[in-house]
Amino acid sequence: MKLIRYFNERVRTLSIFDIKLAQGAAMGVALIIVKLFPQLTQIDMVWVVVAVVILGARPTYAFYLKK
16 A cells, blocks of 8 residues: 555646646557557447446545545
């Protein structure tokens, strides 16, 4: 848990602009991966929705519900 604490401290130094730039870079990496492996676009949409819900559950909980 020491590593997580370290990165939490480092993230606090970022502005919202920095975080949005990192998200844009991550989308760019995702586009590169899709271009390299076009068969990824043929994945059934249900699996994508399930993955989004699972991956977004904890951040949503932490942002809206955790006090």
